[in-house]
Amino acid sequence: MPKDSGIGASSKRREDVRFLTGAGNYTDDINIHGQAYVYFLRSDIAHGRINSIDTADAEAMPGVVRVFTGADFEGVGGMPCGWQVTDRHGQPMQEPPHPILAQGKVRHVGDPIAAVVADSLEQARDAAEAIAFDIEELPAVVDMREAAKGGATKVHDDLTSNICYDWVLGETDDAKVDEVFQNAAHVTTLELTNNRLVANPMEPRVCVAEYSRGTDEYTLYTTSQNPHVIRLLMCAFVLGLPEHKVRVVAPDVGGGFGTKIFHYAEEAFCTFAAKACNRPVKWTASRSEAFMSDAQGRDHVTKIELALDSDNNFVGLRTDTLANMGAYLSTFSSSVPTWLHGTLMAGNYKTPVIQVNVKAIFTNTVPVDAYRGAGRPEATFQLERVIDKAARELGVDPIKLRRQNFITEFPYDTPVALTYDTGDYNGTMDKLEAAADIAGFPARRAESEARGKLRGLGVNCYIEACGIAPSNIVGMLGARAGLYDAATVRVNATGTISVMVGAHSHGQGHETAFPQVVAEMIGIDESMVEIVHGDTSKIPFGMGTYGSRSLAVCGSAMVRATEKIINKAKKIAAHLLEASEADIELKDGQFTVAGTDKSVAWGDVTLTAYVPHNFPLEDIEPGLEETAFYDPANFTFPAGAYACEVEVDPETGKVTIERFTAADDFGNIVNPMIVDGQVHGGIGQGIGQALLENCVYDENGQLLSASYMDYAMPRADDVPFYTVDHSSQTPCTHNPLGVKGCGEAGAIGSPPAVVNAVIDALQSGGKTVDHIDMPVSPSRVWAAMNG
């Protein structure tokens, strides 16, 4: 019998009411009296030297408040990178400056050349047309292989090359890896591209900044997943402002998917300009602008080799990846192809020897950073593709080959720096085989073939490192931040509770799910608990939401703070009941004395805390408010198995997703409805990557896919109903809720299932196609079939 409240209940989302009635409060809905509008003049070429910029005519245009160029920011810092990667020789990565507005050169289409602040957006836009600039076009480096070569045009003149770092993880002795491959009974090799994507949350980025001369205080409203991170980076590294004078608010945010983690130049610009112009200033990205200024995702080129012994056991894995950084290092860009990708190359398998090689490359393209999954989809895709290819080459069942190589004993130390705490990969695969009716596939294939269609089944596994992250470990690996989180539980006199959390909800439903936990712990109704998030002036210093961390990290802080509340409340109850604290029990919102019928209600204890007439003032302070910071002991390791069935039209190459099934092990689940929804969304994005989406630059660095006319977002008729099964549950062993995180799984696990299915379909039709790069578009499929 499903629960109807508390942990495990599919409580309906309370935030829905405002979103369904048009009463949400997104950043673009915020207007401040007297605000001016910002328009950024952006480079329309990929690489050029700025010889001069003349803003005089623009300054004289109607309504113009001020025009800014890079010269106005010479006294402030640039946009920082939050993770320093150390290369294979122990040297720090090359870290070029990233000015707020371009200085000296423009390095990608969309790089801001100047910014106009005016009374209206139309006036700002008109004035930008009047800016006269002389920018000498330079050859652009776009292709990573070309950019990595000696003698290539350099994106940053002061760097030694376009290589940000050359990094290795796992077995660093090449001879040992070579030996494994030489002794292998079979080696499968695959070269592939993980296509560049644009995250495309439906709400474009927006900033509204104001400055108070009276108090010397700034407020920045911004579309962010982590307001404290923005405040820290902007104050400490960019503008040099005192943190206590800056408030950053991320109100309702219309989706993030990673691209709203990062500190962007527009945020620093608006904050700076609010003081410089002594006016509130507002910038709202158009979608076209988002395509050329939001950090993009993926874009890896990889060669992967899998070595197997004569019994089909995996004995070695070696990868060589080029990872595109774009023109500048976005906030967490450097960590994505390394510590979020290389560390996942063991997957769900007990491969003893693994070597991961990654070169990160600067190109004249928009910066690349974390997008839903961030490194883990890239790892999963190549691993699960090469395993499928190996199964085909060896003539063995791809599920059996995976099962044979599964890690089955935990904890498990991988050769690539992680310790998996728990999992049951066979159990999860069992769930998948049942939910996807794998046994019924041959009949469905026959039915498709009778209609002239090719049908394919693709299966894959995935594992992800989530709950990011233990601060001491990531600190050793180069992170320039801690990755704990924080919660303050404030109990009001009447017993209602406000929980201030560092996590930020931009679709994940924290406002509903988090109260389920607190309410269950105390035994009160969920409606008595409210979540406060997204405002640095209201919440404790938390690190925000990304990396499927909200419940595993911030939720753990909330549990710890609630435990402190309960402990103090028990002391008060013991006083009121004239009993020993050790005998006090809390159940269903009632404090009782064990073995007696004496009790006092939650509301009476909370009232006593704030009206302490009869209170142990000599032992404890009045009031009932506690804060906890929680730093995880390890990552969490959600894992799963996915199955996709496609039909391919042999006449046109069109791929249709007929069935998609996900079996995930997320450990314990607080709100099954929300978890299912997270997986649905991730699968939708993964199918998008596999079949439709592609961010394309031409050889001159022109961005060819800068609108929804050119960048194919998945639409309702591109996807089927999904089947999801979350009954495989091995609780995380090191956080108090036993939760693992679910936000990224769907996007990580689904692309290889789709491509494996397409290849299976083509092979069933007698084609010897063993790989097609994503997006697996009709033209690519048709070319592969007829090539």
Place this chain on the structure above:
Amino acid sequence: MAQVSMTVNGKSVSGDVEGRTLLSSFLRDHLSLTGTHVGCDTGQCGACVVHVNGESVKSCNMLAVEADGAEVGTIEGQANPDGSLNVIQQAFQEHHGLQCGFCTPGMVMSAAALLKENPKPTEAEIREYLEGNICRCTGYHNIVKAIMAASGQDVGAIAAE
């Protein structure tokens, strides 16, 4: 500048707008009806869908002056007269048909228009009708399910929760 008058959610409104002012801007900036969202600049995403004289319209693709004299309905006017969620809104909440909420007003307005012309749409008809509304959060699963439920169809058999 031109003066426009129209009825929005049953109330008469008017304002002075430039010829280039879009209906979406008029609703958001002049009337402070910020429930209508703008998610793109090419008429693709559908976050700005409203009803004009009973038809669903992308309000970023219509000038405010073109709506002069029209009856306009926005997400703010969708709830029942007592303020409770209407059948479609209820179904979206019941079936978790929204996450970040940004595309939601457009989805609800499109769903209402669909059910007006086709009271019992099939799954395929719903998916085809929503071609002009992009959602990045839900993978569409629960949106389609919610619209089927709002039309009175049994969705119990569709994919477990």
